[in-house]
Every structure is written in C-alpha cells, then in structure tokens.
Amino acid sequence: MKALTWQGKQNVSVETVPDPKIIEPDDIIIEVTTSGLCGSDLHLYDPLGPFLHPGDVLGHEPMGRVVERGSDITNLQLGDRVVIPFQIACGSCFMCERGLQTQCETTQVREYGMGAALYGYTDLYGAVPGGQAEFLRVPHGNYNPIKVEEGPSDDRFVYLSDVAPTAWQGIEYSGIQAGETLVIVGLGPIGEMAARIALLRDVRVIGVDLVPERLARSASLGVETINLKDGDPVAAILDKTSGRGADAVMEAVGMEAHGSGVAEAAQKVVGLLPKALSRPVMTHASTDRLAALNLAFQAVRRGGTVSISGVYAGAADPLSMQMIFDKQLTLRMGQANVKRWQDDLLPLAMDDADPLGLETFATHHVPLDDAAAAYAMFQKKEDGAIKVLFQP
Ligand SMILES: NC(=O)c1ccc[n+]([C@@H]2O[C@H](COP(=O)([O-])OP(=O)(O)OC[C@H]3O[C@@H](n4cnc5c(N)ncnc54)[C@H](O)[C@@H]3O)[C@@H](O)[C@H]2O)c1
Ligand SMILES: [Zn+2]
Ligand SMILES: [Zn+2]
Structure with a gap:
C-alpha cells in the first residue's frame, strides 16, 4: 500500500x-x-x-x-x-x-x-x-x-x-462557564475548534495568534482577536478584562511556539546531534519553546485555570513556579x-x-x-x- x-x-x-x-x-x-x-x-x-x-x-x-x-x-x-x-x-x-x-x-x-x-x-x-x-x-x-x-x-x-475531542477536553479542563472570559492562545485547528465550542456555550473568547488568515477566520466566528505582532498581548488582554486577566486560558500552541529564541536554538542543536546523544538531551533538558505557555500564565487572572492542549516534551523546562504558585493557578493538561x-x-x-x-x-x-x-x-x-x- x-x-x-x-x-x-x-x-x-x-x-x-x-x-x-x-x-x-x-x-x-x-x-x-x-x-x-x-x-x-x-x-x-x-x-x-x-x-x-x-x-x-x-x-x-x-x-x-x-x-x-x-x-x-x-x-x-x-x-x-x-x-x-x-x-x-x-x-x-x-x-x-x-x-x-x-x-x-x-x-x-x-x-x-x-x-x-x-x-x-x-x-x-x-x-x-x-x-x-x-x-x-x-x-x-x-x-x-x-x-x-x-x-x-x-x-x-x-x-x-482528534481535533474535536482535544478541543472539547481543553474547554472542559479550563472550567470556563457561560458569561466568563476565555483566552485561547493559538488559533490553529485545535484553538479554533475550541473557540467554536466555547462560543456555543456562550463564553466570551479572546484569541491570540500571528497568522493573518487564522486570526481573520476566528474573528468571523465572533472571537475577539489579538495579533502577537501588534505588540504586548498580555497588556491587550488585561485591557479587555478590567486589568484582572481572563477567567481561564487554553493553550493550543505547544513546543514550537513562536518567540522563544533560546529554546528554538536548543531544538536546532538537538536536531543536529546523532540519535544516541540527542535522545538523552530531549528527555533530560529543556527543549520546549515556552512563549505561548508563559503568555497563558500571564494572561490568566489570579485563581484562574490554565488548560494546556499543546504538546510539550522537554523534561526540565524552566517555568515560573513563583507566578504559578502566587497566582494560585489551576493547571490541567494532557493528550485528549x-x-x-x-x-x-x-x-x-x-x-x-x-x-x-x-x-x-x-x-x-x-x-x-x-x-x-x-x-x-x-x-x-x-x-x-x-x-x-x-x-x-
Ligand atoms: N492534547 C492533545 O491531545 C492534542 C491533540 C492534537 C493536537 N495537540 C497539540 O495542539 C497544538 C495545536 O495543534 P494545531 O493542530 O492547532 O497546530 P498548529 O501548529 O496549526 O497551531 C498552532 C498555532 O499557534 C500559533 N502560535 C505559534 N506561536 C504562538 C505564540 N507564541 N502565541 C500565540 N500563538 C502562537 C501558530 O501560528 C498556529 O496558528 C499542537 O501542539 C498539537 O501538538 C494536542
Ligand atoms: Zn492530531
Ligand atoms: Zn485501558
């Protein structure tokens, strides 16, 4: 075949x-x-x-x-x-x-x-x-x-x-309710399908991406869109949420997020290593690009939930535990x-x-x-x- x-x-x-x-x-x-x-x-x-x-x-x-x-x-x-x-x-x-x-x-x-x-x-x-x-x-x-x-x-x-249950689980895990504000980071198939599901549930959806066609398609559905290229997306989200942040954020980008220079370089170096060397680096070091995830932690309000659908694989990624702990965030994630x-x-x-x-x-x-x-x-x-x- x-x-x-x-x-x-x-x-x-x-x-x-x-x-x-x-x-x-x-x-x-x-x-x-x-x-x-x-x-x-x-x-x-x-x-x-x-x-x-x-x-x-x-x-x-x-x-x-x-x-x-x-x-x-x-x-x-x-x-x-x-x-x-x-x-x-x-x-x-x-x-x-x-x-x-x-x-x-x-x-x-x-x-x-x-x-x-x-x-x-x-x-x-x-x-x-x-x-x-x-x-x-x-x-x-x-x-x-x-x-x-x-x-x-x-x-x-x-x-x-895949797409529908992944988007559905991402919304379920966000705990978002009708009338609340959800930020979706990444408007690829998963993020956009999640937006469609959230809108059916009368949730207010703010979507972030950097690809014009994707932003336009989500906007046509009723998503308030923010282009990463227009400047600080966190400031734009705080502006739209009385300075507090969104009730929940769904992350639908994953390990290849745009705007993570150091990790992008790390991924490239790992890619050049022979398999015997590259596998241990992938499973013991930080090789994920974390820009989208960090945006999620910053854009969510205190006491809110971050639901991660994007796939990550680094075994030692540097995350701001100070921010996650102090903001009293709930995290849920995983394959659907x-x-x-x-x-x-x-x-x-x-x-x-x-x-x-x-x-x-x-x-x-x-x-x-x-x-x-x-x-x-x-x-x-x-x-x-x-x-x-x-x-x-
Ligand atoms: N959890 C699961 O079961 C499951 C299932 C399917 C897909 N996924 C994962 O979900 C993620 C999205 O999948 P997809 O098919 O929609 O992929 P995709 O690559 O088409 O979509 C990702 C989107 O994120 C945008 N993006 C990149 N960097 C960004 C940033 N810093 N801020 C905001 N947006 C940014 C891209 O422009 C793109 O539109 C991938 O990581 C994929 O592996 C997970
Ligand atoms: Zn898939
Ligand atoms: Zn079983």
Whole structure:
C-alpha cells in the first residue's frame, strides 16, 4: 500500500510499504478514506526526529471502512464506517474505566515511561504505524472504533478522531462557564475548534495568534482577536478584562511556539546531534519553546485555570513556579481522552445543522500522493492552510 513516511528532519515522502495484517484476534483493518494532518505531526516533522526512524508511517486522525476483522470482533461488520481515535486504548483497565484512555494501562509505553500508545507518533508512543496510509491496523477493535452513520461526508466525522475531542477536553479542563472570559492562545485547528465550542456555550473568547488568515477566520466566528505582532498581548488582554486577566486560558500552541529564541536554538542543536546523544538531551533538558505557555500564565487572572492542549516534551523546562504558585493557578493538561468525549460530540457531528461548522472546517483536501508538499505548506502556514485532510 501507499503511505506517508518520515524520512528525516523536515523530510517526508509517500512510499510503498507492506499492507497491515491482523495480528491479534480483536484487531481490525480499515481502508482509510480520509486522514487529517495535525499540528502534532509538525512536531515529528522537526523537533521529535530523534524518536523516529526512516520509513515510519505517520498520521493519527483516520477514518474509513472495515475491510478485515479478527476472529474475536463482535460489534463491527465488514464495510462499517468508522472513525479511529488517535490513541489506542483497551477500554477495560483501571485508567480506561475512569475515562483516562490516554493513560491506558494495557497499551502504556513503559519502556519510555509514557502513556497510551498513539498511531504514528514515535518510539515514545509505541512506534505504531500511522493512518496517513491506504490501510491501517486497529488494535482493540471491539472498543476503539467510533461507528458513524452513512450519508454525511467524511468531513463531518473525521474530526472525532482528534481535533474535536482535544478541543472539547481543553474547554472542559479550563472550567470556563457561560458569561466568563476565555483566552485561547493559538488559533490553529485545535484553538479554533475550541473557540467554536466555547462560543456555543456562550463564553466570551479572546484569541491570540500571528497568522493573518487564522486570526481573520476566528474573528468571523465572533472571537475577539489579538495579533502577537501588534505588540504586548498580555497588556491587550488585561485591557479587555478590567486589568484582572481572563477567567481561564487554553493553550493550543505547544513546543514550537513562536518567540522563544533560546529554546528554538536548543531544538536546532538537538536536531543536529546523532540519535544516541540527542535522545538523552530531549528527555533530560529543556527543549520546549515556552512563549505561548508563559503568555497563558500571564494572561490568566489570579485563581484562574490554565488548560494546556499543546504538546510539550522537554523534561526540565524552566517555568515560573513563583507566578504559578502566587497566582494560585489551576493547571490541567494532557493528550485528549477521545472515547471519554464521544457521547458529547457524536450528536454535534450527526446534527445536520452542523453547529461546529465541520463541513467547511478543512481548508485543503489533498490526495495522499501530494502529502509531502502539504506538510511543508502546513508548517509554513502558506496558502491559508488551517486544516488539511488527505484522501488516500
Ligand atoms: N492534547 C492533545 O491531545 C492534542 C491533540 C492534537 C493536537 N495537540 C497539540 O495542539 C497544538 C495545536 O495543534 P494545531 O493542530 O492547532 O497546530 P498548529 O501548529 O496549526 O497551531 C498552532 C498555532 O499557534 C500559533 N502560535 C505559534 N506561536 C504562538 C505564540 N507564541 N502565541 C500565540 N500563538 C502562537 C501558530 O501560528 C498556529 O496558528 C499542537 O501542539 C498539537 O501538538 C494536542
Ligand atoms: Zn492530531
Ligand atoms: Zn485501558
């Protein structure tokens, strides 16, 4: 089959790789019909290279149809239309029972001390082949797939894999209530989807980014936007919140934040080291760019909550504990527990009124053959790219 593979720093290509096979009796194989390109993939494209190998298949936002079933599969038929959550969970362990599917004790990657395995996301998360491919093996096939109805386009459902539950969890973890003010730092797919969810809940949303098309699209939804390039964003937020700061801040940027010079240099140096040296640096030093996170801590009011959806991986990042402690902040974060939010999100996706605007969320539909160029475009934020979907 054809699949998008990692080949090196900022180098991905579509190659022919072996077809996936059923290994466990509760595996299924899906034929992928749509697969998202995520801001998380950009971290693989560049800073997380030390944990990848040439030929690794990327992608973790797939949907498609069941084309093979292991002998223990009881609740799916061949041809069923399914969305696959980006993490692999068992559905029955201590963590899964508590709605913490990204901490699943059956699939945890203990070798690296990490949580549940993820598709297409480095050795740290189990080195599982990803879903930017024609076919995908799905373990724990009685639990993970989200079965969706026939009729509406893939665009209505594919975000159930990652973007929608990540945004939903980010809002839930922020604790924001109707009438309160939420700042969203980063208006990529995750930040913008979170804004859509917050606006549906009658929350006042202030959004910060530096890409004109992204600011404009969020503004058209009713977000009060602040361009990082217009000067001090903290001052602008305090100005809009009686000098107090926002009730909660959701951070949707992650480790490659713009405006973190020293850490950007550190990431570049790590990228030049051989794997044997770079891995220990990544896991013991500060390599995250923290500008967006620091903005979140500054923009939130005393006693407020910072909800972190952006992905971080540095093991020793310098944070201002003085500020976090003195402001009495609540922090919540982590990979989204996709199945935890399925029952909240499925009705919104099924609703023909399309309250989240899923039908028109993608800016680019791209054949899998052109995926390499799409990675470069999405990273550079060219051509108004906000969300890219691949069609194998
Ligand atoms: N927690 C999860 O389960 C989960 C799931 C999916 C994605 N993510 C993470 O969420 C983050 C966002 O994902 P995305 O797909 O929207 O990616 P993205 O890269 O398209 O979006 C990030 C946005 O942040 C903006 N930005 C950069 N530096 C900034 C700064 N200093 N201040 C304000 N804005 C800044 C960028 O211009 C961009 O629009 C990534 O870190 C991704 O890995 C987490
Ligand atoms: Zn993703
Ligand atoms: Zn589990």
